[in-house]
Amino acid sequence: MATVTANRPSTSVASSVPATRRRRRRGRGAPIGPAMWVAVVVVVLFVLLPIAWMLLSSFKGPASIGTTSILPHPWTTSNYVSAFGGNGSGDTSGRYILNSVIVAVSTTALVLVLGTLAGYGLGRMPMRGKLPLMMVLLMISVFPAIAVIAPLFLIMKSIGWLNSYQALILPYTAFNLPFAIWILRNYLMGIPKEMEETGRIDGASPLRTLWSIILPQALPGLFTAGIFTFTACWTEFLMALSFNSDNNFRTIPVGISQFGGQYSVPYGMYFATSCVAAIPIAVLVLVFRKSVVSGLTSGAVKG
Amino acid sequence: MAVADPLAASSAVPAGEPPGGTAPTVVGRHDAFRRRLARLGWSFSAPALIVIAAVTIFPIVYSVIMSFSKVNVSGNGYSLNGLTLHNYSLVVNYGPWRYALVFTVLYTVVTVSIELVVGTAFALVLERMTRGRGLLMAILLIPWSLITVISAELWSYMYDQQYGIIDAIFRAVGLGSPSILGSAAPSIAALCVADIWKTTPFVAIIVLAGLVMLPRDVYEAAEVDGASGWTTFWKITFPLLRPTIALAVLFRVLQAFGLFDLPFVLTHGGPGFATTPLAILGYNVMFQDFLFGPGAAIATTTALLVVIGCLLFLKVFRAQVGSEIS
Numbered sequence: 001m002a003t004v005t006a007n008r009p010s011t012s013v014a015s016s017v018p019a020t021r022r023r024r025r026r027g028r029g030a031p032i033g034p035a036m037w038v039a040v041v042v043v044v045l046f047v048l049l050p051i052a053w054m055l056l057s058s059f060k061g062p063a064s065i066g067t068t069s070i071l072p073h074p075w076t077t078s079n080y081v082s083a084f085g086g087n088g089s090g091d092t093s094g095r096y097i098l099n100s101v102i103v104a105v106s107t108t109a110l111v112l113v114l115g116t117l118a119g120y121g122l123g124r125m126p127m128r129g130k131l132p133l134m135m136v137l138l139m140i141s142v143f144p145a146i147a148v149i150a151p152l153f154l155i156m157k158s159i160g161w162l163n164s165y166q167a168l169i170l171p172y173t174a175f176n177l178p179f180a181i182w183i184l185r186n187y188l189m190g191i192p193k194e195m196e197e198t199g200r201i202d203g204a205s206p207l208r209t210l211w212s213i214i215l216p217q218a219l220p221g222l223f224t225a226g227i228f229t230f231t232a233c234w235t236e237f238l239m240a241l242s243f244n245s246d247n248n249f250r251t252i253p254v255g256i257s258q259f260g261g262q263y264s265v266p267y268g269m270y271f272a273t274s275c276v277a278a279i280p281i282a283v284l285v286l287v288f289r290k291s292v293v294s295g296l297t298s299g300a301v302k303g
Numbered sequence: 304m305a306v307a308d309p310l311a312a313s314s315a316v317p318a319g320e321p322p323g324g325t326a327p328t329v330v331g332r333h334d335a336f337r338r339r340l341a342r343l344g345w346s347f348s349a350p351a352l353i354v355i356a357a358v359t360i361f362p363i364v365y366s367v368i369m370s371f372s373k374v375n376v377s378g379n380g381y382s383l384n385g386l387t388l389h390n391y392s393l394v395v396n397y398g399p400w401r402y403a404l405v406f407t408v409l410y411t412v413v414t415v416s417i418e419l420v421v422g423t424a425f426a427l428v429l430e431r432m433t434r435g436r437g438l439l440m441a442i443l444l445i446p447w448s449l450i451t452v453i454s455a456e457l458w459s460y461m462y463d464q465q466y467g468i469i470d471a472i473f474r475a476v477g478l479g480s481p482s483i484l485g486s487a488a489p490s491i492a493a494l495c496v497a498d499i500w501k502t503t504p505f506v507a508i509i510v511l512a513g514l515v516m517l518p519r520d521v522y523e524a525a526e527v528d529g530a531s532g533w534t535t536f537w538k539i540t541f542p543l544l545r546p547t548i549a550l551a552v553l554f555r556v557l558q559a560f561g562l563f564d565l566p567f568v569l570t571h572g573g574p575g576f577a578t579t580p581l582a583i584l585g586y587n588v589m590f591q592d593f594l595f596g597p598g599a600a601i602a603t604t605t606a607l608l609v610v611i612g613c614l615l616f617l618k619v620f621r622a623q624v625g626s627e628i629s
Contacts, residue, residue: 036428040439043425047442047504051449053468054457068471118351125344126337139613140359142554144561146582147606150589150599151362151369174358177351206343235450237564238582242590253452257568267460274453285448286441293440296508 058271065268079268080276093273095248096255100277102165103251104233107172111180111229112222114173119184119221120210124196134182141178145238153242163246171243172233180225183295187221188214224295227288234281252277363606370599390600399576399584400601407580410491411559414498415552421499422506423548427536429507430514440511443504451501455568458497459484487577490570494578498565502558506551513547514540549620553613560609581605 057065058079060072083093122130152171153162161167191214199209215222237253244250250258256273259266285292370390372383394400429436446454461469462483474480483489517540525535563582566572572579572587579587581601589598 036431039425039428040432044439044442046500047446050454050457050461050500051445053461054453057460066466068466068468114351114354118348121344121347125340125347127341127344127348137355139610140355142557143359143363144557144582144605144609146561146563146585147366147602147609148359148362149586150595150602151365152358153589154595155362170354171358174355177355181351206347210347231448235452237450237452237567238586242586253450253564256450256456257452267456270453270456270460274450274456278449278453281448281450282445285444289437289441289444292444293508293512296505296512 054271055275057267058275060268062268079272083269083272084276092247092255093252093269093276096250096252096273097277099165099244099249100234100251103168103172104230106165106169107176107233108226108229110169110173111176112226115177115180115184115225116188116210116215116218116222118177118181119188120214122181123185123188124193134185137178137181141175141182145175149238149242152239156243161243163244163249165249167243167249168233168236168240168251171239172229172236176229176232180229183225183228184218184221187218191217220291220294223288224291227284227291228295230284231281234277366599366606367603369595370603372596374596374599376593376595387596390596391604393597394600394604397597399579400581402576403579403581403584406491406578407560407562410495410562410580411556414495414502414559415555417495417499418503418506418555419548419552422503422551423510423544425503425507426510426514427540429511440508443508446501447505449501451564452568454497454501455565458493458500459569462493484570485574487574490574490578494566494570497569498559498562501565502555506555509551510544510547513544517543545620549616553616553620556612556616557609560605560612 056070056072059075059077061074061076061078064072085092085094121127122134148171156162156167195213195217196209199213204212235253236251237257240251240254241257244254252273256270256277259269259273369383371386371388373385373387373389375382375384429439432439461467464470464480464482464485467483470480470483481489483493521539521543522535525539530538561582562580563586566578566580567583567586570578572583576584582605585598585601585605588594588601592598
């Protein structure tokens with residue numbers, strides 16, 4: 001299959017769902033019966049119950065967090081208050097969230113700028129050896145981080161970057177770029193060639209053509225790449241744990257994993273912080289559901 | 304090694320690009336114009352490629368060198384002196400490494416197999432749903448979007464022997480109080496369940512994406528021939544889905560092989576070394592014992608296994624994956 005047919009971004013589930021629904025056929029077996037509904041309910045419960053448990057537990061006070069009672073009694077917001085700096089305990093969770101936001105937003109911006117340029121070059125310019133290059137990129141994006149952690153740690157140590165924002169922004173940018181390039185390239189390839197000629201005839205520079213003519217067409221791709229990068233930064237643990245151990249630079253996953261002392265596990269605070277940390281991503285994912293699904297599938301399904 | 308410099312890798316390949324697919328205009332008319340565009344392409348791609356090379360490829364190479372060196376770490380620096388195979392002989396003869404290797408491989412095989420079967424089954428159900436599919440997909444995305452550390456804390460709370468709801472359920476149905484995270488086999492099972500909870504939805508969504516794109520007419524023909532649902536699945540759906548499944552498996556296997564966050568928080572790799580995969584072992588050797596040489600050897604062997612696995616996989620599934628990637 002040639003490159004021409006393989007990369008139409010519009011062929012993801014998200015966009016093809018309405019199409020299939022419209023021409024719903026009776027072709028593939030009967031519609032789902034009671035047994036399948038049971039399966040659906042079981043799966044939904046399996047997925048949602050732990051989340052519900054986390055949400056409920058975040059409202060349990062010291063009296064009920066250590067029991068197996070289902071509902072909190074009484075309902076209390078004390079976990080949220082102590083995680084976010086009420087009664088003088090220090091706003092640690094707020095700091096972690098701020099750190100995560102700074103790192104994730106900077107990384108996402110960098111990835112989108114560099115990824116768009118590279119995706120444009122690799123998607124629309126007649127460069128030699130693009131395919132092997134794309135394969136190498138694909139492999140890098142899934143390479144286990146443990147393979148680079150030691151040298152990166154030692155390099156950062158020697159240039160004094162440990163416990164800083166750039167200690168995470170730079171590696172996150174590098175590890176998220178391959179996937180972003182992959183997605184953006186697919187979107188950019190689907191844009192008709194005539195668009196560029198319009199720009200060239202008007203005498204616009206290549207960068208100007210990319211910015212004002214091509215980029216607006218690739219907005220869905222930018223969304224998808226952006227959401228994936230942001231989510232990856234928000235959830236990354238190994239590098240954040242290794243490079244930023246200082247409390248002032250901890251991101252949420254590291255902060256949560258380091259809560260508590262030797263003798264007690266403050267689950268209430270865990271869950272209060274977790275709920276607050278999970279909400280932005282959950283909202284992002286739910287609102288941009290179609291972009292997420294098309295991103296998840298663009299690695300696996302095209303054509 | 305597939306981790307060669309991308310620029311070098313690219314020049315080794317002749318211009319085998321299908322003409323017309325990617326060139327913006329008038330292929331073959333102006334070679335000079337084409338060359339200019341190619342140069343433009345490289346200069347557009349250069350910043351990204353340099354960042355990637357600096358932070359991934361260079362450290363990987365450096366890690367390999369370190370694994371063959373005597374590494375001395377002092378208070379505010381480190382030095383490499385002398386080539387040696389000592390790091391590797393240490394690692395290979397280290398019991399926990401052998402265990403971690405077996406554990407990581409088995410864990411990957413078991414979790415990915417279960418996720419694949421359950422995920423595919425659920426995708427088949429989803430595909431038939433006429434209503435509520437969008438809502439269901441949104442629900443499925445929730446565990447995927449959750450920070451792994453959070454889900455690890457959540458499961459550890461639920462598995463706890465005193466106040467864990469799962470332990471309470473075991474007691475309620477008369478299975479006693481199993482102390483799930485207290486002994487090896489239950490810990491491993493607990494880890495697998497938490498992993499399956501988080502990633503099966505991911506597999507289901509990818510497979511669903513493949514399903515909705517399958518050609519309809521084949522199914523109509525099968526129905527005319529009176530094929531049963533089971534036969535239809537094995538003779539038509541599964542072969543057509545193979546490329547999708549192959550890539551989903553590749554992604555999941557690579558992720559599972561780098562397993563770190565979940566056991567690090569949920570079981571702390573324990574009890575003992577029972578749930579210590581290669582990544583945690585490497586991390587502990589490097590950042591707790593400060594043995595960067597052996598740590599680099601563990602990291603390098605892990606990376607090498609990943610690369611070998613990838614290449615074997617691409618060789619076996621070349622036909623399928625090739626058509627997907629090109």
